[in-house]
Amino acid sequence: NAGVTQTPKFQVLKTGQSMTLQCAQDMNHNSMYWYRQDPGMGLRLIYYSASEGTTDKGEVPNGYNVSRLNKREFSLRLESAAPSQTSVYFCASSEGQYSPLHFGNGTRLTVT
Amino acid sequence: AQSVTQPDIHITVSEGASLELRCNYSYGATPYLFWYVQSPGQGLQLLLKYFSGDTLVQGIKGFEAEFKRSQSSFNLRKPSVHWSDAAEYFCAVGADGTGFQKLVFGTGTRLLVSP
Numbered sequence: 263n264a265g266v267t268q269t270p271k272f273q274v275l276k277t278g279q280s281m282t283l284q285c286a287q288d289m290n291h292n293s294m295y296w297y298r299q300d301p302g303m304g305l306r307l308i309y310y311s312a313s314e315g316t317t318d319k320g321e322v323p324n325g326y327n328v329s330r331l332n333k334r335e336f337s338l339r340l341e342s343a344a345p346s347q348t349s350v351y352f353c354a355s356s357e358g359q360y361s362p363l364h365f366g367n368g369t370r371l372t373v374t
Numbered sequence: 375a376q377s378v379t380q381p382d383i384h385i386t387v388s389e390g391a392s393l394e395l396r397c398n399y400s401y402g403a404t405p406y407l408f409w410y411v412q413s414p415g416q417g418l419q420l421l422l423k424y425f426s427g428d429t430l431v432q433g434i435k436g437f438e439a440e441f442k443r444s445q446s447s448f449n450l451r452k453p454s455v456h457w458s459d460a461a462e463y464f465c466a467v468g469a470d471g472t473g474f475q476k477l478v479f480g481t482g483t484r485l486l487v488s489p
Contacts, residue, residue, distance in 0.1 A: 266417070295476075302481055304378075304481040305464065352418070359468075359476075360406060360425070360468070362420045363418070363420070365410075365418045366417050367415070368417055
């Protein structure tokens with residue numbers, strides 16, 4: 263039972279490069295989320311998908327785009343990476359809006 | 375908008391001693407409250423949640439938390455800490471009546487356990 267799987271685990275980018283972070287869940291959850299975690303800032307919501315076919319901005323969406331590919335998969339894209347996007351990124355899923363979140367193990371991204 | 379404050383950045387507790395981690399929230403209506411734990415290099419794991427009813431909730435790993443509406447608090451407690459409890463702990467609040475409920479997390483408290 264894998265839960266929430268994120269790839270890659272680590273990534274180093276140069277400023278201006280693009281990349282996509284992948285996330286998949288096998289729990290048949292309706293809702294999926296992308297958070298970033300920075301020291302002293304806790305977790306901040308980037309984007310979320312309440313259900314398949316919908317996506318909405320969270321607290322810090324600038325510089326990111328998302329795609330809810332199907333019920334299982336929710337990807338996060340950085341079109342032109344900036345040093346300010348150096349962070350640990352977590353994908354999470356939940357059955358619905360009042361359900362606890364299940365987190366992946368994170369992607370540590372460094373932008374130089 | 376709702377917010378969460380965890381006033382302690384670091385706490386050191388001796389193994390076997392009791393633990394209390396503080397969490398204060400800001401929201402006008404009845405909140406949904408959660409505590410999560412994060413071990414190094416891992417994602418967050420749910421410890422316990424409060425939605426309604428009994429204000430003292432029990433969670434996994436021997437943790438409990440008490441919802442106190444008058445103090446806007448949801449403090450996490452454990453009677454006897456084990457070395458394996460060393461981790462970072464996050465309080466989170468979700469608010470009813472704001473469309474799709476999204477969690478807002480506190481900045482975390484890192485727990486160190488001394489021998």
